[in-house]
Amino acid sequence: MGGLNPIRIQSMTTTDTMNTIGTVEQTIRMVESGCEYVRITAPSMKEAENLANIKKELRYRGYNVPLVADIHFTPNAAEAAARIVEKVRVNPGNYADKKRFENIEYTHLAYQAELERIYKKFSPLVKICKEYGTAMRIGTNHGSLSDRIMSQYGDTPKGMVESAMEFIRICEDLNYYNLVISMKSSNTQVMVQAYRLLVETMVKEGMNYPLHLGVTEAGDGEDGRIKSAVGIGTLLEDGLGDTIRVSLTEDPEFEAPVAKAMADRYSKRFLLNETERPSINIQDLPYDPYSYTRRITLPVQHIGGHHHPVVMLDVSGKNLKDPYFLGEVGYKYSSMLDKYNMADQACDLVYLGDSLPSFSFPGNLQQVYTYNTWLALKDKTNCHPLLALEDFAAKEVKDHVLNLISVNAGSYRMEDLFLLDRTAVLVLETSAVHGMAEQREFFIALLKNNIQLPVIIKRTYTDISADDLMLYAATDLGALFTDGLGDGVWIAAPESIGLPLVNSTSFGILQATRTRISKTEYISCPSCGRTLFDLQETTQLIRSRTDHLKGIKIGIMGCIVNGPGEMADADYGYVGTGPGKITLYRGREVVKKNVNTLSALDELIELIKEDGNWTEVK
Ligand code: SF4
Numbered sequence: 125m126g127g128l129n130p131i132r133i134q135s136m137t138t139t140d141t142m143n144t145i146g147t148v149e150q151t152i153r154m155v156e157s158g159c160e161y162v163r164i165t166a167p168s169m170k171e172a173e174n175l176a177n178i179k180k181e182l183r184y185r186g187y188n189v190p191l192v193a194d195i196h197f198t199p200n201a202a203e204a205a206a207r208i209v210e211k212v213r214v215n216p217g218n219y220a221d222k223k224r225f226e227n228i229e230y231t232h233l234a235y236q237a238e239l240e241r242i243y244k245k246f247s248p249l250v251k252i253c254k255e256y257g258t259a260m261r262i263g264t265n266h267g268s269l270s271d272r273i274m275s276q277y278g279d280t281p282k283g284m285v286e287s288a289m290e291f292i293r294i295c296e297d298l299n300y301y302n303l304v305i306s307m308k309s310s311n312t313q314v315m316v317q318a319y320r321l322l323v324e325t326m327v328k329e330g331m332n333y334p335l336h337l338g339v340t341e342a343g344d345g346e347d348g349r350i351k352s353a354v355g356i357g358t359l360l361e362d363g364l365g366d367t368i369r370v371s372l373t374e375d376p377e378f379e380a381p382v383a384k385a386m387a388d389r390y391s392k393r394f395l396l397n398e399t400e401r402p403s404i405n406i407q408d409l410p411y412d413p414y415s416y417t418r419r420i421t422l423p424v425q426h427i428g429g430h431h432h433p434v435v436m437l438d439v440s441g442k443n444l445k446d447p448y449f450l451g452e453v454g455y456k457y458s459s460m461l462d463k464y465n466m467a468d469q470a471c472d473l474v475y476l477g478d479s480l481p482s483f484s485f486p487g488n489l490q491q492v493y494t495y496n497t498w499l500a501l502k503d504k505t506n507c508h509p510l511l512a513l514e515d516f517a518a519k520e521v522k523d524h525v526l527n528l529i530s531v532n533a534g535s536y537r538m539e540d541l542f543l544l545d546r547t548a549v550l551v552l553e554t555s556a557v558h559g560m561a562e563q564r565e566f567f568i569a570l571l572k573n574n575i576q577l578p579v580i581i582k583r584t585y586t587d588i589s590a591d592d593l594m595l596y597a598a599t600d601l602g603a604l605f606t607d608g609l610g611d612g613v614w615i616a617a618p619e620s621i622g623l624p625l626v627n628s629t630s631f632g633i634l635q636a637t638r639t640r641i642s643k644t645e646y647i648s649c650p651s652c653g654r655t656l657f658d659l660q661e662t663t664q665l666i667r668s669r670t671d672h673l674k675g676i677k678i679g680i681m682g683c684i685v686n687g688p689g690e691m692a693d694a695d696y697g698y699v700g701t702g703p704g705k706i707t708l709y710r711g712r713e714v715v716k717k718n719v720n721t722l723s724a725l726d727e728l729i730e731l732i733k734e735d736g737n738w739t740e741v742k
Pocket residue numbers: 649650651652653654655656681682683684685686687690
């Protein structure tokens with residue numbers, strides 16, 4: 125791992141670690157699906173010791189996959205596991221500290237004393253790893269920072285970095301360098317900022333440890349894939365990341381193919397030569413890559429300014445005699461009422477090219493045509509032209525409210541941009557292999573030249589599967605939105621993929637980058653040997669009754685040990701506390717303890733109702 129090795133794929137078992145054969149068989153399924161490292165939870169000594177049986181059985185069956193012990197709270201389990209497996213993962217937030225959610229004022233001396241205490245607790249493990257040639261991941265989680273770090277730095281990327289650095293410095297002091305570092309969060313912005321800051325901090329201190337990338341509690345299905353790709357993909361686009369783990373609330377053998385699809389995209393990027401590589405020095409960036417600020421733009425109609433990013437789709441290939449197809453992009457037509465019902469994920473603009481519909485469009489859906497077709501329209505209400513940047517100045521007739529201007533990030537003249545007026549919204553395209561970086565360079569040029577026109581980012585994908593489309597678009601567009609760049613998204617995909625998926629992927633990317641919330645967010649843990657209920661089934665059940673609660677974040681966590689910390693900024697939490705028992709949270713506050721599983725969902729809904737956050741399904 126690291127250096128010029130390929131990006132390694134890994135995942136984690138969900139079986140009980142004491143179930144040797146079950147864990148071995150799941151590990152084998154994971155290896156067959158592409159996993160190169162397998163992590164197994166070791167919550168106490170007995171599980172740590174059972175790793176020897178699991179490893180023996182795997183080797184006996186001919187599987188040499190490196191095993192990683194996952195440790196929280198239990199140094200003695202870590203020390204036992206480090207003698208057995210190839211790597212141990214420790215969480216610096218809970219290895220030497222118990223979380224009490226206390227804000228403590230530390231003097232310099234008191235803080236130093238704390239560091240010495242950690243040194244004493246952590247150094248035996250480091251020495252064992254050194255002796256046995258065992259690697260270690262120092263895995264910080266946004267949701268489980270120690271009270272010491274929280275008091276000093278708060279719940280911030282800086283705090284996450286410092287949490288890891290305290291442990292790395294101890295390792296280096298003991299001449300142990302067999303490390304990999306992670307900075308996970310379920311908030312993609314925090315996660316991206318923390319990894320970038322970690323790299324900057326390491327570079328300053330002369331360190332260059334490999335990075336393990338992951339978004340925690342990403343959820344399942346389409347949402348989980350998009351959220352993972354936004355976080356992991358953004359960093360891979362930055363050239364950061366040596367091993368990745370996608371955490372989905374699904375069986376672990378479904379995780380590796382998703383991770384592999386993301387990593388494989390970069391196996392060819394090494395072939396780019398110097399002239400093909402974007403060459404912006406990070407010191408010269410006109411925005412801060414360590415915090416989120418949206419690029420300031422002047423609004424044009426409902427695009428840019430303080431408006432949330434818009435979604436644009438190409439419907440030119442549809443049957444434009446039939447208003448029902450608009451249901452695929454969020455506008456359900458009722459022939460009885462001759463009206464459209466607008467869904468939460470209703471797109472904002474549609475591109476029709478030269479095709480003319482034979483029915484009236486919903487009043488809030490903007491239609492975009494080629495320039496000549498637009499020019500010939502008798503009624504231009506809600507209709508706008510799309511024209512090339514170099515053609516704009518020469519056109520005598522222009523739309524007086526909104527002109528969409530197509531510009532390729534790799535071939536444009538800055539002087540043409542200065543000729544645009546306050547009706548222009550750029551549609552930014554790219555044909556580069558490393559398209560995100562090229563589009564980012566374009567934004568940097570806009571910022572440096574103080575051009576405040578809104579930008580709809582367009583990416584075109586051909587010859588691609590639906591699964592890869594989700595991951596690639598989430599990476600390419602998500603990386604820009606995560607940095608506050610972009611006022612709209614336009615994904616052009618092969619017709620075979622279908623408009624509903626392209627529409628939901630567009631909204632999913634905006635949701636995952638937290639730039640436009642259009643649905644309920646589920647922060648569900650991937651489950652592991654500690655899980656106290658069937659996570660997949662429970663997540664589906666909770667989703668089936670709450671997925672209309674736009675903007676609410678619900679954490680669904682398998683255990684009380686790590687769950688409350690890891691559900692981070694969820695508004696409500698549903699956490700396993702024992703067999704058949706659930707504890708409900710409002711933010712970080714326990715509201716109902718040990719509720720019977722059978723009534724827990726009803727009680728959660730009651731709680732949401734009490735807070736005035738419930739709406740009935742329309
Ligand atoms: S929160 Fe979920 S994945 Fe994390 S330790 Fe608990 S059960 Fe395992």
